[in-house]
Amino acid sequence: MSNLSRLLKESWTLVEEQQDKLASYFYARMFLSNPQLRDLFPVQMDVQRSRLLGAIVTAVQTVDDPDRFGEYLESLGRDHRKFHVQSEHYDTVGDALLEALRVFAGDQWTIEFEQAWRDGYKVIAERMMAGAEADSTNPPYWHAEVLYHERRSRDIAVMTCRPLNELEYQAGQYVSVETKYQPRLWRAYSIANAPRKDGSLDFHVRAVGAGWVSSALVRRVQPGDMIRLGAPMGQMTLDRRSTRDVVCVAGGTGLAPVKALIEEMTRANRTRWVHVFFGARDRDDLYDLACLNRLAARYPWLSVVAATSEDPEFPGEHGNVSDIVARYGPWNDHDFFVSGSAAMVRATLRTLAEMQVPAIRIKYDAFGDS
Structure with missing residues (x-):
């Protein structure tokens, strides 16, 4: 561990338990210094506060990994x-x-910590600005028309939209979405299809609690509406050089990027077996299982295992999908893709670690309105 990394991580522990207060203070100071910045942010700032802290923590945790650190920050710069x-x-x-x-660390703040954060933030800002500059030939966001919208369950919808300008991305990536119903409020959603000639994009969305954007996308958006899309992000993409078989573990609408990866493989795969584990609370939340089963019937290399955790009458596997993956192992020489809620992803990563699956073979995304 470098000295910079050690100082950043050590100093972060001084404020970690006061994250919410620190974030509120940060935004208050920023808006007081430059009131015009307030117009760039949504009216509801609660989720925005947590996003700031997530970005800081990720940057701090990856400062010793220049490639990952740089890629993450450059994509963040593009997104911003x-x-x-x-x-x-x-x-x-x-x-x-x-x-x-400085304020929340109090008397424990030192000159060394101050310099470490100045140096660290300089690197962060430079890489973010470089990412933004490299993306300057693209628009800051894409306007897209909603073509199709279907409620698949009590709180899940599948929709298709088409950007007015070409949006280049890779299967497995995600974009942030904004609607007219909640201006300046953006949420990340995986694209549920591989790139198509007509440029259309599918999204699988669950309305979560008081999720302002997800509720609008499920319950209010309709064909003909315009939405805005941010720059594509995420590293949960296929490595075309790998010849290893693939295991995909999806929880709920975490199926979206897995669906895109499967579609990508239908165009080129000849040698790799793909095993999909799709878990949800009950059969109603297995909203796309019929389509998955049709794909499995069409492509011999694809197998699908569905599971519910709270539906004892479901004619399939029962329990958490993270545990069910272990029952079907061993998976000694496979590439893994994991997508779902943060809790589901954490549980699956623990299971894979116990099965001694090398972390380098695991790609995952966890995000949402919760």
């Missing part, structure tokens, strides 16, 4: 173009962040 972030805004953000850390 949708907020109309300018290079001069980074100084305001850095000053507010350092002041917030």
